[in-house]
Amino acid sequence: MFNPSREQVRQFFTEAWHKRRNHGVLTPLETMAADLxxxxxxxxxxxxxxxxxxxxxxxxxxxxxxxxxxxxxxAINEQLSIDQPPGIKSAFEALLANHDPHDAAHIIMEALGEVVWEAQRLGKPLDSDKYIDLVRRHATRR
Structure with a gap:
């Protein structure tokens, strides 16, 4: 599994942004990063x-x-592209009824942050069901 260091993550994003600003050739992943x-x-x-x-x-x-x-x-873009955990894509699509894609991604990010924090605090695996439930609950709010 790929586990980049803090420096590698920062270098990846700064280089992708530098390439975008200078009309360089970007990889597909760098293009996604620069778009973000x-x-x-x-x-x-x-x-x-x-x-x-x-x-x-x-x-x-x-x-x-x-x-x-x-x-x-x-990470959320990757989850949505492969629907992993199962149901994240349909939960995202439900959010799109009332939010633009970027705002919907931020809602998912809040839910992801909550379940990651809880998993780390409790020393347990990430609760995918809770994650999807948090996103779905937000999608049903008016």
Whole structure:
């Protein structure tokens, strides 16, 4: 299983964004990453400045970690493309009734963050059923 280091993740996103801005040739995964960066202009300066890209992003600063956020987007895109865990794609489609795709991905991200945090806290595997349930519950809210 691929388990990139913090530096490799940051390098991947900064290089993909650099290639996009300079009209370079991107791999399909780099294209997906650069598309996600475009959706997040609040992260552009972080990815364009090596010093900022290597900074620690702490809760106390009141800023989200752009690399964690973008990585979660990539993970969700992969989940949706293969419907894993089963039901995530239909739950996403239900969200699309009231949300644009990017906002729907952020709703999924919140649910994913919650179940990952809980799994880590309890030392248990991620609860896929709870994950899908959280997304579906949000989709049925008006």
């Amino acid at each position: 960066v475009e959706l997040h202009p609040e992260y552009h300066a972080d990815l364009e400045d090596p010093e900022r890209a290597n900074a620690d992003f702490t809760v106390e600063e009141g800023r989200s970690n752009p690399f964690l956020h973008l990585s979660m987007h990539l």
